[in-house]
Amino acid sequence: MSALTDFKDLFTRNLRTSGIYIAFVAIIALFALLTNGTLLSATNLTNLVLQFSYVLILALGMIMIIIAGHIDLSVGSVVALAGAVSAVLVIRHGAPWWVGILAALAVGAVVGAWQGFWVAYVGMPAFIVTLAGMLLFRGLTFRVLANVSLSPFPSEYQQVASGFINGLLGGNGYDVFTLLIGVFAVAGFAWSQWRSRQGRLAYNQPVESLVLFVVKLVLVAAVVMAFAWQLANSRGLPIVLIILAVLILTYHVITTRTVFGRHIYAIGGNLSAALLSGVKVKKVNFWIFVNMGLLAGVAGAVFSSRSNGAQPGAGNMFELDAIAACFIGGASTSGGVGRVTGAMVGGLVMAVMSNGMQLMGVEQSTQQIIRGLVLLVAVAFDIYNKRRAGAAS
Amino acid sequence: MSSTILEMQDITKNFPGVKVLKDVTLTVEKGEIHAICGENGAGKSTLMKVLSGVYPHGTYGGAILFDGEECRFHDIKDSESKGIVIIHQELALVPHLSVAENIFLGNEVASRGLIDWHKANAEASALMKRVGLDELPVTPVGQLGVGKQQLIEIAKALSKDVKLLILDEPTAALNDTDSEHLLGLLRGLRDEGITCIIISHKLGEIEDIADSTTIIRDGGVVETLDMHSTEATQDRIIRGMVGRDLENRYPQRTSTIGDEVFRVENWHVHHPSQPRVVVEDASFNVKAGEVVGIAGLMGAGRTELAMSLFGRTYGSDIHGKVFFHGKQIDTKTVEDCIDAGIAYVSEDRKHYGLNLIQDIKTNISAAGLGKISRHGFINSNEEISIAESYRKAMNIKTPSVMQTVGNLSGGNQQKVVLSKWLHTTPEVLILDEPTRGIDVGAKYEIYTIINDLAAQGKAVVIISSELPELLGTCDRIYALAYGRITGQLPVEQATQEGLMELMTIEKTTSTSTTATTSTKTSKEAVR
Numbered sequence: 001m002s003a004l005t006d007f008k009d010l011f012t013r014n015l016r017t018s019g020i021y022i023a024f025v026a027i028i029a030l031f032a033l034l035t036n037g038t039l040l041s042a043t044n045l046t047n048l049v050l051q052f053s054y055v056l057i058l059a060l061g062m063i064m065i066i067i068a069g070h071i072d073l074s075v076g077s078v079v080a081l082a083g084a085v086s087a088v089l090v091i092r093h094g095a096p097w098w099v100g101i102l103a104a105l106a107v108g109a110v111v112g113a114w115q116g117f118w119v120a121y122v123g124m125p126a127f128i129v130t131l132a133g134m135l136l137f138r139g140l141t142f143r144v145l146a147n148v149s150l151s152p153f154p155s156e157y158q159q160v161a162s163g164f165i166n167g168l169l170g171g172n173g174y175d176v177f178t179l180l181i182g183v184f185a186v187a188g189f190a191w192s193q194w195r196s197r198q199g200r201l202a203y204n205q206p207v208e209s210l211v212l213f214v215v216k217l218v219l220v221a222a223v224v225m226a227f228a229w230q231l232a233n234s235r236g237l238p239i240v241l242i243i244l245a246v247l248i249l250t251y252h253v254i255t256t257r258t259v260f261g262r263h264i265y266a267i268g269g270n271l272s273a274a275l276l277s278g279v280k281v282k283k284v285n286f287w288i289f290v291n292m293g294l295l296a297g298v299a300g301a302v303f304s305s306r307s308n309g310a311q312p313g314a315g316n317m318f319e320l321d322a323i324a325a326c327f328i329g330g331a332s333t334s335g336g337v338g339r340v341t342g343a344m345v346g347g348l349v350m351a352v353m354s355n356g357m358q359l360m361g362v363e364q365s366t367q368q369i370i371r372g373l374v375l376l377v378a379v380a381f382d383i384y385n386k387r388r389a390g391a392a393s
Numbered sequence: 394m395s396s397t398i399l400e401m402q403d404i405t406k407n408f409p410g411v412k413v414l415k416d417v418t419l420t421v422e423k424g425e426i427h428a429i430c431g432e433n434g435a436g437k438s439t440l441m442k443v444l445s446g447v448y449p450h451g452t453y454g455g456a457i458l459f460d461g462e463e464c465r466f467h468d469i470k471d472s473e474s475k476g477i478v479i480i481h482q483e484l485a486l487v488p489h490l491s492v493a494e495n496i497f498l499g500n501e502v503a504s505r506g507l508i509d510w511h512k513a514n515a516e517a518s519a520l521m522k523r524v525g526l527d528e529l530p531v532t533p534v535g536q537l538g539v540g541k542q543q544l545i546e547i548a549k550a551l552s553k554d555v556k557l558l559i560l561d562e563p564t565a566a567l568n569d570t571d572s573e574h575l576l577g578l579l580r581g582l583r584d585e586g587i588t589c590i591i592i593s594h595k596l597g598e599i600e601d602i603a604d605s606t607t608i609i610r611d612g613g614v615v616e617t618l619d620m621h622s623t624e625a626t627q628d629r630i631i632r633g634m635v636g637r638d639l640e641n642r643y644p645q646r647t648s649t650i651g652d653e654v655f656r657v658e659n660w661h662v663h664h665p666s667q668p669r670v671v672v673e674d675a676s677f678n679v680k681a682g683e684v685v686g687i688a689g690l691m692g693a694g695r696t697e698l699a700m701s702l703f704g705r706t707y708g709s710d711i712h713g714k715v716f717f718h719g720k721q722i723d724t725k726t727v728e729d730c731i732d733a734g735i736a737y738v739s740e741d742r743k744h745y746g747l748n749l750i751q752d753i754k755t756n757i758s759a760a761g762l763g764k765i766s767r768h769g770f771i772n773s774n775e776e777i778s779i780a781e782s783y784r785k786a787m788n789i790k791t792p793s794v795m796q797t798v799g800n801l802s803g804g805n806q807q808k809v810v811l812s813k814w815l816h817t818t819p820e821v822l823i824l825d826e827p828t829r830g831i832d833v834g835a836k837y838e839i840y841t842i843i844n845d846l847a848a849q850g851k852a853v854v855i856i857s858s859e860l861p862e863l864l865g866t867c868d869r870i871y872a873l874a875y876g877r878i879t880g881q882l883p884v885e886q887a888t889q890e891g892l893m894e895l896m897t898i899e900k901t902t903s904t905s906t907t908a909t910t911s912t913k914t915s916k917e918a919v920r
C-alpha cells in the first residue's frame with residue numbers, strides 16, 4: 001500500500017535530518033515523566049514561553065549569521081545595552097513605554113550596523129569583531145546605567161513580556177480568543193501546506209500520498225490545539241508568544257523562500273562561487289549583522305520587560321544559548337547549512353531541559369554540566385550522521 | 394607468478410543503492426607502471442580507496458594480496474606500513490610548512506619526542522635530490538608551483554619506503570615541462586624497482602609510460618592491455634572506456650558567423666598585490682555564432698584576463714574598454730556582466746563554480762535567481778522544473794535534481810556549472826578550461842553543448858591549454874604569451890606548432906617598466 005511505503009520512506013529518509021525532532025519529543029516525554037506531568041501543565045507551559053522567548057529570538061538572528069559562516073559573540077551584551085538604554089529613557093527620564101521599546105530596537109540596529117561594517121566592509125573575522133563587541137557593549141551598558149540597576153518599569157512596559165491577551169471574547173475559565181488563534185494557526189498551516197502541495201502537483205513534482213498528508217496535518221493540529229488549550233486554561237495568550245510566532249514565520253520565509261535567504265546559504269556554502277555568481281556578498285553580510293542587532297534589541301526589550309528593569313550584568317551568556325540552539329538544531333560550524341526550524345527546536349530542547357531540571361530541583365551546577373553534555377552529544381551525533389552520509393557518497 | 398606484487402581479487406563495493414565495483418580483479422607485476430583508465434565515475438578512485446585502506450576491510454567484498462600475503466587494512470596507516478602510498482589528485486600539503494616538514498609530516502624525524510631538524514633537513518635534501526627538486530628544504534611549500542609540489546608528494550612517499558606508489562591524475566594540473574619531468578621520474582623509480590599505479594585521462598601519456606593498462610567501465614574491468622604489444626592503441630583504450638567507437642573526438646559543426654557581439658580593447662591588468670603587469674594591452678573580439686579560442690601556457694594570464702573582464706574579480710588597476718554589440722559597457726561588478734549577458738565558467742569548478750554542499754537545483758539557479766523570483770520571493774516549483782529541464786537537456790546523470798552536487802562526477806559537475814550559466818541567458822560565454830579533469834565521453838558531450846550554443850547564435854570564448862581541443866572546436870584562435878596577445882589564426886591555418894610558436898614569443902623588454910605602483914585602488918582578488 002502506498003501510504004505504508006510512504007511512511008517507511010519518510011521515516012528512514014528523514015531519520016537523519018529529523019533526528020533532532022525525535023530527540024526533542026523524547027526529551028519532552030522524559031521530563032514530563034520525571035516531573036509527573038508538571039512540565040506539560042498549563043502554568044508551566046506558559047512559563048516556559050515567557051522564560052525562554054528571548055533565547056529563541058536571538059537564535060533567529062544567529063542562525064542566519066551561522067549559515068553565512070560567521071558567529072556573533074556579542075548578543076548578550078547587546079541585549080543588556082538595549083535594555084539599559086530603554087530603562088534610562090523610560091524609568092529615569094519618564095519617557096513613554098513605546099519610546100523605550102523603539103530605543104531598544106534602534107540601539108540594536110545601530111550596534112548591528114557597526115559590527116556589520118567591520119565584518120563586511122573591512123573584512124575582519126566576525127569572531128574578533130563580535131568578541132570586541134562583547135566587551136565594548138558590556139562596558140557601555142555599565143556606563144549607561146552608571147553601574148546601578150534600574151527598576152521598575154511602568155506596567156505597560158511590563159506587559160510586553162508578561163502580558164496576556166485574555167477574556168477578549170469571554171469564556172468560562174478558558175480563553176476563547178486563545179483557542180480561536182490556535183484554530184487560525186492550524187487552518188493557516190493546513191492552507192499553506194495544501195497550496196504548496198497543489199503547486200508541486202501543478203509542476204509534476206512528487207508529493208506524499210494524501211493519507212500521509214492528512215495524517216501529518218491532523219498530528220500538527222492536535223499538538224497546536226493541545227498547546228492552545230493549555231494556554232487558554234491558564235492565563236491566556238502571552239503577548240510575547242505572538243511576537244515570537246510572527247518572527248519565526250517571517251524568518252522561516254526569509255531563509256527558505258527569498259533571494260536574500262538563498263544568498264546567505266550561497267555565501268556560507270562557497271564564498272568564491274557566490275561572488276562569481278553575482279551575489280553582493282558585502283551587502284548581504286552587512287544586513288545579516290544589522291538584523292542580528294535588531295533582534296538583539298527585540299530580545300533586550302523583552303528581557304528588560306520580563307525582569308522589570310535593567311541590570312548591568314543582564315544577558316550574560318545569552319550568546320552561548322543562542323549559538324548552542326543553532327548547532328543543536330543542525331547548523332554547520334563551517335557555514336552553508338542550517339534551518340530556522342532547526343534552531344527553534346534546538347532552542348526548545350535547551351529550554352525544556354532547563355525548565356524540567358528546575359522543576360525537579362536539580363542543582364544549578366548539575367544543570368550546567370548536563371546542558372554542556374547535551375550540546376556536545378547533539379553535535380557529535382550530527383557529525384556522526386554526516387560522516388555516514390558522506391561515506392555513502 | 395612470483396613477480397606479482399599485487400592481486401586484487403573479485404573486489405566488490407556497494408554504496409546504498411549503487412554497486413560501484415563489480416568483481417574487479419587487478420593484477421600488478423613487480424616493477425611495472427600500470428595505468429588505470431576509465432571514465433569519471435567508472436570506479437577507479439573507489440578501487441584505489443579500497444586498496445589504500447580508505448575503505449577498511451569488511452566494507453568491501455573480495456581479497457587483496459600484496460607481496461603474496463592477504464592484507465586486511467583498517468586505515469591508510471595500515472597500507473602505508475606495507476609500502477602502499479597513494480597520492481591524490483588534490484595534493485595534501487600544508488602550504489605554510491616547509492618542504493622538509495611536509496615530507497616528514499606524521500612521520501617526523503625525532504628522538505625522544507623532539508624533532509632533530511638538522512637530520513630532518515638533511516634527509517629531506519637527499520630525498521629532494523632523488524626526485525630532482527632543486528629547492529631548499531626550509532622553503533615553505535606554498536611558495537612553490539604545482540609541479541614542484543607534486544614532486545614533494547613523491548619525496549614524501551619515498552620517505553615511507555614505498556613499494557607501490559599510486560598516483561591519481563598526477564599531471565592533470567601540470568604543464569608540459571613539469572609533466573615530462575614527472576614522467577621521467579616515474580621511469581627512474583620503476584628502474585629502482587618501485588611499482589606504480591597511475592590513473593590518468595591523458596592517453597598519450599599512458600601510451601608513453603605505461604607497461605600495462607587496465608580499463609574500467611561501470612565498475613567492472615573491460616580488459617588489461619600489454620602496452621608493449623601492437624594492439625594497445627589509444628583508439629582501443631577509448632573504445633574500452635566508453636564502450637563504443639569514438640570516431641571523432643570533436644563533433645562536427647558548420648558555423649554561421651554573424652555580427653560582432655563582444656570586443657575588448659587595450660585591456661591592462663596588474664597583479665592584485667605585486668607591482669607587475671599580468672595582462673598587457675590585450676584586444677580581441679567574438680562574433681555571434683562563433684567559437685573563439687584563447688591558447689596560452691600556464692602563467693600566460695589566461696584566467697587572469699577572463700576574471701578581470703568578468704566583474705573585475707581578479708587584479709588591480711585594470712583599464713581598457715569593453716564593447717557589447719558595438720556599445721561600450723561597464724563591467725565593474727559581476728552583476729553588471731550577468732545583466733549585460735556575459736557568463737564566465739571558471740576553470741576551477743569546485744572553488745569558483747559550485748556550492749558543493751547544496752543540491753543541483755540550487756546550484757543551477759544560483760546566478761539567475763531573478764528569473765525565477767518575484768519581489769524577492771523564489772518560486773521553488775519553477776526552480777525545480779527549470780533544473781529538471783537542464784538535467785534532461787544536458788544529460789546530467791543523476792536520479793534527481795535534489796542530489797547534492799558534491800556527489801556528482803567531474804563531468805556532471807561541469808554540466809551543472811554550464812546549466813547555471815545558461816540559465817542566465819548569456820550572449821557571450823567565456824569557458825575557462827571547460828573539459829579539465831573530465832573523461833573522454835563527457836568531453837564529447839561538452840563539445841556538443843558548445844556547438845549547440847554557437848548554433849543558437851551565442852558567442853563563445855574557450856580558454857584552454859589543450860591545443861587539439863582548441864583546434865577541434867574553435868573557428869579562430871588567439872595566442873596569449875606573457876600577458877600579451879601575440880597573434881590570431883583562423884582554425885584552417887592553425888596548427889599546434891604554429892600556435893606554440895606564438896604562445897612562446899617573449900616580451901620585448903622596452904615597455905616592461907609600465908608597472909605602476911598604484912595599488913591603492915586595488916581590488917582584492919577573489920580567493
